[in-house]
Amino acid sequence: MLSRDLLRARRSGDGLQALWLTASPSLRELCDALLHLWRSCLGATRAEVEEQLPPIIHRSRSQVVARGLNKIISDAATFSDATDLRALRSAALTASAQALHEQPAQSAEAHRQSVAAALPSGTLPSLAEDPGSLYGDLPQHARLETAPEWSSEGLIDRYNMALAQGLLMGAQSLQVHIGSATVDQQRRVVKALRLHRLLVALSHDDQGCLQLEISGPGAVLDQQSRYGLQLACFLPHLCTLPQWRAQAFTRIPRERDSMAWLRLDNTCPLRGHSHFLGHTPPELQRLHSVLAEKLPQWHCDDSGEILPMANGSLIIPDLVLSHPTAGRWYLECFHRWHAHALDQRLQHIRQGLAPRLLLAVDRHLARKQDHAAALDDPELQHRVCLFRDYPTPTALGKILKHLALPPS
Structure with a gap:
């Protein structure tokens, strides 16, 4: 991802226009020179590679562009892990x-x-x-082990994606409209939202198109940088869709306290390099396998189902849990930046709008005074489990065992 000093954008009215790169002959030549240098330096130290970069960067028409392209390559390269000395x-x-x-x-x-x-x-x-x-063992002495085997066009595509991601790091919110998309494509986007633990409100417009209101790092009180990275990592998933548009109210690079609307859509030169598709996080794989062993009657599904509620709003459950007699239950995880969303969901449960919903709450969030009192409600005793990074089979298993008990 590009650092703030490498972001290139121009203000136009209330909008912020990203300065995309196009594959001109001179730009392709610059990309090829940088890629060739990195590939020819395998086995060299980081310091030795950096010593050879200035002649290439300084002959570029825009050193900011050259430095940005080099950062994309450097981030993708791998260096040796030295012994702690x-x-x-x-x-x-x-x-x-x-x-x-x-x-x-x-x-x-x-x-x-x-x-x-x-x-x-x-x-x-x-x-x-x-x-x-x-x-x-110092970073400058680490030796280059691999360099990316991209074409110049591939490097330009990755630069444009990194530029858009960098501009989103200062966003207050991201509003997304998904046009014609298959059910499978919509589910992939929903799974990506869950994978990156984003704060999102879902709805459908009059034509049945999916609309997302995603909170940005500027609207999160805790761990803004980490949340911003999660939002940025979601963008490549969105760009795999055939029709989409998005707008974000975000900070203008190098302008203190200035905000503008960044507008993106499927006509922008953004190529989704997502390898997500059927990816399942390791902690979720472990949860599946342990529950299958300990509670074989329960079936776990993480295919990206959208759960409608009685008030018309939509929920993205992290897991759908099915049992022959207990029926279908939905687990929703709330991480430490989900405080406002947790307040809303607790209110929905009290109002009877989510009768089949289970909650998994980050312990850091559960310790806060207002949440601690609400989660101690006896009615939630068998519908809430706590976790540190992801719900454990033990904690979730206790709830599932209770749900599977025959009615007294």
Whole structure:
């Protein structure tokens, strides 16, 4: 993703126009040069790669564009995970100071050899020949293992997506209208919303098209940066749809306290690079497998069903749980930034609008005074479980066992 200093956009009235890249010959040449450099530097340290970048970046017409393209490549590259050398570095520096104090060597090479000899055998054999190896665990010394095998057009597509994502990081909200989409496509979007734990209100317009009102990081009180990343990661899923449009009221880059409307749709040069499709998070896979083993009569479904309520609003349950006698129940998870949504859902339950809904609530959220009192309601005793990152099979299993009991 592009950092704030690399975002390019122009204000036009009340709107904010992203400055997309188009694949001109000069831009393709720049992309090819950057990609070739990274691919040819496999095995080099990060510092060595960065030393070779300035000639390419400085001959670009726009250094902001060149730096942005390079950041996209750098984020996709992988570097070696070095051994933590902090303890060894401390021991080496202590041994060096002691040697200088007690018996200074005649040369720098002799001093390095005496320090290496004072360290445990085999800890860093190259220290005498390469003193820089003592800092091999620092980021600049990490070695490049893989570089992306993209085309220049692929890099430009990823830049445009990263530009849109970066502009969304300052959004108060994101309003989405999904045009003609199959049921399967709508369910994929719903699953993506759940995967990224976004605050969203769903509705259908007069033509039956799905509309989303997604809260942005600017409207979240807790963990704004983390939530902003989740919202940004949702955008590639949206861009896989054939017809969609969205608008976000967001901060203007490099303008303090200035806001404008960012408008996006399926005509923008945004190519969805989502590998989501049938992805199931590991914690959900574990929940499925454990429940299947411990409570085989319960069936879990996470296909992205939308649950309508009596007041006309829609819910995206995280899980649909079915039992031969207990029937169908719906589990909705509330993470620490879902405080307002939890208040609404508790009110819906008290009003009898969601009779088959189960709640899983983040412990951080449940500890807040107003929520703690509401969740202690005896009527919710067998409809609420608490979690830290994702509901555990043990906590959810207690509720399901109670629901499966025959009526007394």
